[in-house]
Amino acid sequence: MHNDSPATLRNRAPIAAxxxxxxxxxGLILEVASGGGEHATFFAAGFPMLGWQPSDREPEATQAIRARAAGLGLKNLRVPIVLDAALAQWSVHEADAILCINMVHISPWSATTGLFEGASKVLGADAPLILYGPYIEDEVETALSNLDFDRSLKSRDPRWGIRHREEIDALAEETGFKCTRREAMPANNLLLVYRKQ
Structure with a gap:
């Protein structure tokens, strides 16, 4: 029995909606930075008509996903793969959508640029790249909890930090994507949908 984190229990149903x-x-959904597979198993169960491909840059995470999925009988959940978003070459060459939850702020900027560059090669026209996590927006007051979280992240690794949504939008435009949806989510997070143009 695997325990889901409080954050996952709080956000998975709103994300699924x-x-x-x-x-x-x-089609096939590629989940980048799946971690221990809490979201992957929940979404694979919730969307049985879709193939779900979990991935993570850490081999230990893919092992954790295998362990979590064992015995669940999710026929649409693919064997997890090692995939580093920052690298130019991905082991997945085609997908119908990409989902990335809580990676952008806990990784170097190169992982985010790699995510969009990789997505531009893997996704077809109008296919979505969906991001979830905390973002700073120029026109919206940032929650104090997010400012504290940003400081905490940068103290752990100066390459980390909550990104400005405007920087993400600019990167999206450079790589052939357009933001088509912004949704406020639990605990001062956002869900952003970028579609391939």
Missing amino acids: ILAEELPDE
Whole structure:
């Protein structure tokens, strides 16, 4: 029995509600930075008509996903793969959507640029790249908890930190994506949908 984190228990249903509106009716969903697979197993169960490909840059995480998935009988959940978003070459060459939860702020900027560059090669026209996590927006007052979190992240690794949404939008435009949806989510997070142009 695997225990889900409080954050996952809080955000997975609201995320799933939006995924139901944004994901295609069939095809393969690539989840980048799946961690221990808490979201992957929940979403694979919730979207049985979609193939779900979990991935993570850490081999230990892919082992944790295998352990979590064992015995669940999720036939649409693929074997997890090692994938580093920052690298130019990905082991997945085609997907119908990409989901990335809570990676952008806990990784160097190169991981985010790699995510968009990789997505531009893997996704077809109008396919979504969906991001979830905390972001700073120029026109919206930042929650004090997010400012504290940002300081904490940077103290752990100066390359980390909550990104400005405007920087993400600019990167998206450079790599052929356009933001088509912004949703406020639990605990001062955002869900952002970028579609391939």
